[in-house]
Amino acid sequence: MLLKSIEFNDFRPFKGKQRINFECSDDKNVIVILGNNTHGKSTIILSFLWCFYGESKFERPLDILNQTVEEHMKPGDRKTASVKVELEHEGIDYIISRYQSFAMTYNGTLSPNESVMKMTYTDENGETKPCGSTKKELFDAMNAIIPKDLMPYFFFEGEKDNNISTKSIGKAVRSLLGLDTLSKARTHLRGDTQKVSTKSVMGVFESLQNETDNIKASAEYQKKVDAENKLKLVSDRKEEIETQIENYEKKIDEINEILRNNAPTRELQKRRDSIDKDLKEERRELDNAIARYIKNFNNNSIALFSVPLFGKVKSMLSQMDLDDKSGIKGIEGPAIKELLRRGECLCGTELKEGTIAYRTIEKYINILPPVNISTSIREMFDLMSQLEKNCVDYINSFRNDYRDIQYCINKINDLEREEASLLFELSKANIINADQYEDDLRIYKKRLSDLRDEKDNCISDITTLNNTIDTATNNYNMYKSKSEKNKENQLYYEYAEAIYNWVNDSYNKKEVTLRTRLNNIVTELFNNIYSGKREVEIDSNYNIWVKVNGKPLALTGGLKIIQYFSFVGGLVKLAGEVMNERNGETEIYGEEYPLVLDAAFSHADENHVETISKELSTVTNQLVFAVMKKDWNYVEDGIKDKICRVYNLNKVNEKEIIIEEV
Amino acid sequence: MSNTNQTNEKFEIDTIKLNRMMMRILRIERNNILTNTLSDTQMIDLIRQIIIEEAKKCY
Numbered sequence: 031m032l033l034k035s036i037e038f039n040d041f042r043p044f045k046g047k048q049r050i051n052f053e054c055s056d057d058k059n060v061i062v063i064l065g066n067n068t069h070g071k072s073t074i075i076l077s078f079l080w081c082f083y084g085e086s087k088f089e090r091p092l093d094i095l096n097q098t099v100e101e102h103m104k105p106g107d108r109k110t111a112s113v114k115v116e117l118e119h120e121g122i123d124y125i126i127s128r129y130q131s132f133a134m135t136y137n138g139t140l141s142p143n144e145s146v147m148k149m150t151y152t153d154e155n156g157e158t159k160p161c162g163s164t165k166k167e168l169f170d171a172m173n174a175i176i177p178k179d180l181m182p183y184f185f186f187e188g189e190k191d192n193n194i195s196t197k198s199i200g201k202a203v204r205s206l207l208g209l210d211t212l213s214k215a216r217t218h219l220r221g222d223t224q225k226v227s228t229k230s231v232m233g234v235f236e237s238l239q240n241e242t243d244n245i246k247a248s249a250e251y252q253k254k255v256d257a258e259n260k261l262k263l264v265s266d267r268k269e270e271i272e273t274q275i276e277n278y279e280k281k282i283d284e285i286n287e288i289l290r291n292n293a294p295t296r297e298l299q300k301r302r303d304s305i306d307k308d309l310k311e312e313r314r315e316l317d318n319a320i321a322r323y324i325k326n327f328n329n330n331s332i333a334l335f336s337v338p339l340f341g342k343v344k345s346m347l348s349q350m351d352l353d354d355k356s357g358i359k360g361i362e363g364p365a366i367k368e369l370l371r372r373g374e375c376l377c378g379t380e381l382k383e384g385t386i387a388y389r390t391i392e393k394y395i396n397i398l399p400p401v402n403i404s405t406s407i408r409e410m411f412d413l414m415s416q417l418e419k420n421c422v423d424y425i426n427s428f429r430n431d432y433r434d435i436q437y438c439i440n441k442i443n444d445l446e447r448e449e450a451s452l453l454f455e456l457s458k459a460n461i462i463n464a465d466q467y468e469d470d471l472r473i474y475k476k477r478l479s480d481l482r483d484e485k486d487n488c489i490s491d492i493t494t495l496n497n498t499i500d501t502a503t504n505n506y507n508m509y510k511s512k513s514e515k516n517k518e519n520q521l522y523y524e525y526a527e528a529i530y531n532w533v534n535d536s537y538n539k540k541e542v543t544l545r546t547r548l549n550n551i552v553t554e555l556f557n558n559i560y561s562g563k564r565e566v567e568i569d570s571n572y573n574i575w576v577k578v579n580g581k582p583l584a585l586t587g588g589l590k591i592i593q594y595f596s597f598v599g600g601l602v603k604l605a606g607e608v609m610n611e612r613n614g615e616t617e618i619y620g621e622e623y624p625l626v627l628d629a630a631f632s633h634a635d636e637n638h639v640e641t642i643s644k645e646l647s648t649v650t651n652q653l654v655f656a657v658m659k660k661d662w663n664y665v666e667d668g669i670k671d672k673i674c675r676v677y678n679l680n681k682v683n684e685k686e687i688i689i690e691e692v
Numbered sequence: 693m694s695n696t697n698q699t700n701e702k703f704e705i706d707t708i709k710l711n712r713m714m715m716r717i718l719r720i721e722r723n724n725i726l727t728n729t730l731s732d733t734q735m736i737d738l739i740r741q742i743i744i745e746e747a748k749k750c751y
Contacts, residue, residue, distance in 0.1 A: 171728030
């Protein structure tokens with residue numbers, strides 16, 4: 031960073047527009063601002079801090095607007111005070127402006143608005159662009175050019191207590207030396223936390239890798255393979271079934287063909303079976319008829335043989351005198367005697383000797399057998415009549431039985447003849463076991479039905495498995511695609527990690543190297559200014575320590591000033607050196623910085639004023655001295671040939687100072 | 693930085709691509725420090741894009 035100009039507008043004692051041009055050349059790099067006490071030297075130095083960071087370290091810090099301007103304001107008037115700094119940094123031109131407007135109230139007080147910063151740069155096409163819009167963005171942009179923590183080092187105010195800060199200025203110094211680029215890259219690539227930050231480049235690439243996608247892809251692939259294997263088994267089985275179905279259908283067709291061809295023979299066989307059945311029936315009927323015949327003969331044939339004899343018996347009996355006497359058939363004399371002994375007739379009438387009933391019954395003794403046989407003869411006639419009748423019946427039944435026997439015999443003979451004829455026919459035909467074929471047919475048809483059911487199941491399974499394969503394939507492709515993306519992200523992660531490792535390594539090495547070099551430069555400067563030999567050490571926080579025999583010295587007065595300028599001078603020199611050592615596009619270290627010093631020598635003696643100014647003019651390309659005229663003589667001796675411009679601060683009155691180039 | 697390709701378990705890092713990435717990243721980092729035009733989130737996105745672009749390039 032090198033200053034090009036600063037312009038004030040109604041800012042504190044600088045009424046109207048007033049400008050200081052800081053542009054100088056390599057061999058003439060010193061700008062001098064001459065002014066006695068209260069002539070505005072400190073205002074110029076501190077106005078940089080106000081412009082860059084909005085901090086007012088002035089005496090009466092709220093008095094930003096020029097007092098003369100303020101006094102001329104009427105109620106309702108608005109006026110603006112501003113500071114505009116033009117500078118060049120890393121080859122880019124920047125304009126940093128800060129404005130603060132004020133309104134005069136109707137009660138005569140000045141009402142300030144908050145100051146507003148603007149920062150623009152000119153890009154490679156010559157276009158002016160803003161460096162941000164929010165306060166933070168503008169602060170960051172400014173801090174990248176000149177860290178706020180280092181402002182007091184480069185814009186030195188000698189009349190204040192310019193102790194070198196004991197707080198860590200490491201970050202600011204690293205930024206100054208160009209390490210902030212590596213530091214920022216490191217933060218963006220990985221984050222500053224122990225673990226990879228999820229918001230960093232590596233973190234984002236890491237989060238995009240999803241290991242579960244690989245697992246899911248494998249699982250889907252396995253599903254697909256399993257389904258394909260199962261499909262093959264089911265398809266093979268379906269083909270087997272189809273072959274079996276074909277075979278069974280053939281067999282069934284063959285059997286049907288056989289049975290069709292065998293139908294006539296089968297009819298003969300059926301007829302033979304029927305005849306066989308009829309024969310058995312007829313033989314059973316014949317046996318029954320013969321049995322009836324014999325039984326009838328045994329039981330009833332006596333009449334047949336007796337009837338021829340009845341003619342002679344009837345002739346002989348008819349010649350006998352048979353007095354019927356009205357005997358009672360079936361009852362003989364002993365039965366009458368028994369009734370009389372009992373004293374009671376069969377009809378219930380009491381039979382007492384001497385009674386009419388007794389005598390009536392008693393007379394039957396003499397007309398009944400054995401006293402009288404006419405009853406027996408009469409019974410004989412009746413018997414013969416009965417036998418004659420029985421004989422007729424027997425002959426009729428005998429004739430019927432005989433006819434039945436004959437019928438059966440004839441029938442049997444007819445059936446046997448027909449059977450013999452059928453057997454003769456069957457003996458000529460190719461006899462098969464049709465029943466076996468029928469059984470086989472039933473078995474085959476059942477098996478065929480089962481196979482068709484199984485085939486339907488197979489077809490259903492095949493459809494399901496094909497769907498499973500399609501789904502698994504789609505899922506596999508989806509997860510595989512994600513998995514491929516994972517691999518890509520893994521590759522990007524590897525690159526990001528490799529870049530981070532290089533950046534981190536470079537940062538650490540460079541930081542140590544630069545700190546060591548800074549230590550050496552500061553030591554040399556210190557001893558040159560001091561004209562003696564002291565140990566100077568810069569620690570890891572970039573704090574400077576002057577030591578004797580390894581022990582830090584408590585510095586006061588002139589030594590503090592020497593320490594201060596040694597450190598600042600060393601820092602500026604190193605930044606400039608490393609900038610000039612840049613090699614290639616990745617070398618982004620260092621930068622030129624100005625030293626703007628106000629009353630730098632107020633605590634230094636005459637000898638040190640010369641050595642300090644001489645040494646400082648060699649470490650920076652832009653040295654701005656704001657000095658009192660009384661000190662200028664000593665300064666001028668050391669740097670006379672390096673002076674580029676001289677400005678004089680002309681105090682018109684207590685409220686107005688005019689900047690004049692000499 | 694080695695000029696030979698660095699190989700890890702799965703991926704081969706192309707040194708030429710890596711150098712181009714590093715140059716581009718440091719350039720935009722430096723540029724953004726100077727101009728402050730991009731936020732940290734935008735920078736992270738931009739660096740990711742640079743890595744992806746360079747990794748996909750064929751030389």
